[in-house]
Amino acid sequence: xxxxxxxxxxxxxxxxxxxxxxxxxxxxxxxxxxxxxxxxxxxxxxxxxxxxxxxxxxxxxxxxxxxxxxxxxxxxxxxxxxxxxxxxxxxxxxxxxxxxxxxxxxxxxxxxxxxxxxxxxxxxxxxxxxxxxxxxxxxxxxxxxxxxxxxxxxxxxxxxxxxxxxxxxxxxxxxxxxxxxxxxxxxxxxxxxxxxxxxxxxxxxxxxxxxxxxxxxxxxxxxxxxxxxxxxxxxxxxxxxxxxxxxxxxxxxxx
Amino acid sequence: xxxxxxxxxxxxxxxxxxxxxxxxxxxxxxxxxxxxxxxxxxxxxxxxxxxxxxxxxxxxxxxxxxxxxxxxxxxxxxxxxxxxxxxxxxxxxxxxxxxxxxxxxxxxxxxxxxxxxxxxxxxxxxxxxxxxxxxxxxxxxxxxxxxxxxxxxxxxxxxxxxxxxxxxxxxxxxxxxxxxxxxxxxxxxxxxxxxxxxxxxxxxxxxxxxxxxxxxxx
Numbered sequence: 394x395x396x397x398x399x400x401x402x403x404x405x406x407x408x409x410x411x412x413x414x415x416x417x418x419x420x421x422x423x424x425x426x427x428x429x430x431x432x433x434x435x436x437x438x439x440x441x442x443x444x445x446x447x448x449x450x451x452x453x454x455x456x457x458x459x460x461x462x463x464x465x466x467x468x469x470x471x472x473x474x475x476x477x478x479x480x481x482x483x484x485x486x487x488x489x490x491x492x493x494x495x496x497x498x499x500x501x502x503x504x505x506x507x508x509x510x511x512x513x514x515x516x517x518x519x520x521x522x523x524x525x526x527x528x529x530x531x532x533x534x535x536x537x538x539x540x541x542x543x544x545x546x547x548x549x550x551x552x553x554x555x556x557x558x559x560x561x562x563x564x565x566x567x568x569x570x571x572x573x574x575x576x577x578x579x580x581x582x583x584x585x586x587x588x589x590x591x592x593x594x595x596x597x598x599x600x601x602x603x604x605x606x607x608x609x610x611x612x613x614x615x616x617x618x619x620x621x622x623x624x625x626x627x628x629x630x631x632x633x634x635x636x637x638x639x640x641x642x643x644x645x646x647x648x
Numbered sequence: 649x650x651x652x653x654x655x656x657x658x659x660x661x662x663x664x665x666x667x668x669x670x671x672x673x674x675x676x677x678x679x680x681x682x683x684x685x686x687x688x689x690x691x692x693x694x695x696x697x698x699x700x701x702x703x704x705x706x707x708x709x710x711x712x713x714x715x716x717x718x719x720x721x722x723x724x725x726x727x728x729x730x731x732x733x734x735x736x737x738x739x740x741x742x743x744x745x746x747x748x749x750x751x752x753x754x755x756x757x758x759x760x761x762x763x764x765x766x767x768x769x770x771x772x773x774x775x776x777x778x779x780x781x782x783x784x785x786x787x788x789x790x791x792x793x794x795x796x797x798x799x800x801x802x803x804x805x806x807x808x809x810x811x812x813x814x815x816x817x818x819x820x821x822x823x824x825x826x827x828x829x830x831x832x833x834x835x836x837x838x839x840x841x842x843x844x845x846x847x848x849x850x851x852x853x854x855x856x857x858x859x860x861x862x863x864x865x866x
Contacts, residue, residue, distance in 0.1 A: 541813040548809055552800050561863040562796050566810065569792060569856050573814045576845065580817040583841070584824065 413490035415633050422626045429626060433619030440613030448605050460518045462610060466617035468511035471539060474504030474621060478546075479571050482564035492629065494560035495636070497567065498550055499628030503621055505543040512536055531581040532589040538577045542570045556636070649733055649741050656745035659718075670750045671757055674707040678761040689766045696765035697775060697826035703761070704754045704779055705815055708786045711750050712811065713804040715742055715794040716861070725798075729865050735858040743784075743791040743854070751783030767830060774829020778839060782822035785846035788853040789814045795860040817845055 412418050444462035451458035478497045485494040515533065516526045527533065549566055553559035661667050681699050685691055719725040728738045758779055759772045767775065793811035797803035821842035828835045 538813055538816055541809075545806075545810040545813060548806055549796065552797070552802065552806050558799075558863055558866065562860055565856055565860050565863070566796060569814070569853075573817065576817040577813075577820075580820040580841075583838070584820045 410488070410490070413488070413492050415492055418492050419630065419633060422630055426623060426626050426630070429619050429623040433616050433623050436612050436616030436619060438616075440609050440611075440616050444606075444609035444613060448609060451606075454522060457518055457521055458606070460514050461606065462613045464511055464514040464518065465610060466614045467507045467514065468536070469614060470617050470621045471504055471507040471511050471536065473618075474500050474507060475539065475542070475567075475571070475574070477625075478504070478567050482567040485560055486564050486568075491560075491636070492633070494564065495632040496625060496629045497563070498560075499632055500621075500625050501543055501547050501550070503624045503628070505540060505547065507617075507621070508536055508540045508543060512540070529585055530589045531578075531585060534581045534585070535574075535578045538581075539574060542574055546570065556639075649737060652728070652733075652738065652741050653745055656742060657748060660745065660749040667749055670707040670711050671753055673710055674703050674754055674757060675761065677703040677706060678764060681765070693766045693768060693830075696762060696767040697771060697830050698823045699765060700758050700762060700767075700775060701779070701782075701819060701823040701826060704751075704758060704783065705786060705819060707754055708750050708783065708790060709808055709811060711746065712790040712794050713797070713807050715746055715791055716798045717794070717803065720798045720864075725861070726865060729861070735861055736854045739791055739795065739854040739857040739861065740850075743788045743850075743857075746791065747784050747787040751779075751787050755779040755783055768832075770832050771826065771830030774835050774839075775826045778822045778825040778829070778835075778842065781839070781843045781846050782818050785818045785842075785849040786815060788849045788857075789818070792853050792857040792860065795857040795864065798861065799864045818842060818849075821845065 412421060441462055445459050448459070450456045478500050481493045481497040481500070484490060485497065512533070515536075519528070520526050546563055546566055549563050550559050553562055678699065681695075681703075682692060685695070716725060719728065729735055731738070755776055758775055759767075762772055762775055790811055793807050793814070796810060797807045800806060821838045825835045825838040825842060828838065
């Protein structure tokens with residue numbers, strides 16, 4: 394029986410879906426949260442201090458190059474947060490696990506803050522380097538549009554009173570929004586030529602950022618990923634507790 | 649479906665339907681622009697296609713919150729949902745009715761306002777074509793936004809926050825096509841891309857909008 398691949402796959406799937414049970418999720422996430430938070434703090438402290446104080450200045454950008462340790466990880470997480478919301482929204486629409494919908498809700502403000510961090514650090518870097526705080530560059534513009542999508546998504550969550558209706562509507566919005574966010578990304582490429590440099594961290598490229606900068610950057614990316622993970626866990630736990638409190642209050646009113 | 653289309657058109661055109669309101673809004677926006685940027689004709693010529701596109705887009709947005717709200721309040725949306733035609737078709741018909749009462753008149757009115765903004769002569773035909781191809785997308789995307797916010801009290805404000813970012817690709821390609829047309833360049837690429845977006849929206853968005861409506865009617 395164990396050798397049957399379908400059955401094996403099913404048992405694995407089942408073990409994954411077990412975390413959709415709020416009780417199980419609360420147990421596991423409660424145990425994981427201090428570790429995630431601690432590791433993220435450690436990675437951030439090491440990555441940022443290493444990056445800020447123990448790397449050389451760039452020969453053209455001077456010490457402004459060091460903003461990369463905030464800018465790049467934040468931008469990375471801004472996009473991945475939306476991806477995570479897309480996946481959890483799909484899970485909610487298909488399998489109707491409440492934890493999944495709540496995780497999507499929890500991720501949105503974190504993603505928005507990451508987007509804003511990326512935009513603000515970019516502006517601070519752009520002022521001495523490009524001589525302007527803001528340019529209508531494709532990358533900058535698509536991040537601004539992404540921030541608008543986050544805002545709309547969060548506003549819709551706030552506006553709808555019934556929790557399940559809100560989860561359904563925001564999930565549909567997330568799916569449609571993803572398509573349009575992608576469309577906008579390519580539309581703005583068509584619309585204006587860029588000032589922003591190309592990708593310098595791709596795995597398949599010849600010319601990337603130098604190793605001196607690359608290693609602390611990896612550490613701080615890990616720190617941001619863990620930070621995002623910890624914040625989403627924390628916020629999802631809060632949402633679940635809020636939901637439980639609501640249920641208790643409803644029961645009391647009934648009784 | 650034809651009956652529904654007739655009914656929606658009749659409601660929109662008769663008193664209280666706000667048929668002329670969008671057009672008047674478009675006119676006012678275009679009149680206000682020279683006050684904001686100054687009466688210099690060279691500047692106006694340069695920005696005319698973009699202003700006309702943005703004005704049309706905002707005028708389109710203005711009437712969106714009535715798309716489903718009235719029917720939702722008096723309960724006819726429930727009847728439509730249980731009617732023998734699929735809800736997707738209802739959404740499609742309502743979007744068509746919205747386009748016929750806002751998108752089409754806006755398209756026809758744009759050249760008149762183009763004269764006021766000193767649009768070059770060669771730009772008129774491309775302005776009309778780009779609006780004619782682009783406004784259906786605005787109506788269908790708007791129908792999705794209206795379906796999302798139909799049951800909400802402050803729906804109108806939220807609607808604009810949700811719908812405007814979705815308008816970005818259509819606006820970029822549409823205004824680009826109109827601008828290139830006005831400057832006498834080739835318009836094929838932006839026009840083809842916008843037509844693609846427009847047709848894809850018309851084909852797919854009714855399904856998303858109907859899904860949102862079903863949630864709201866539950």
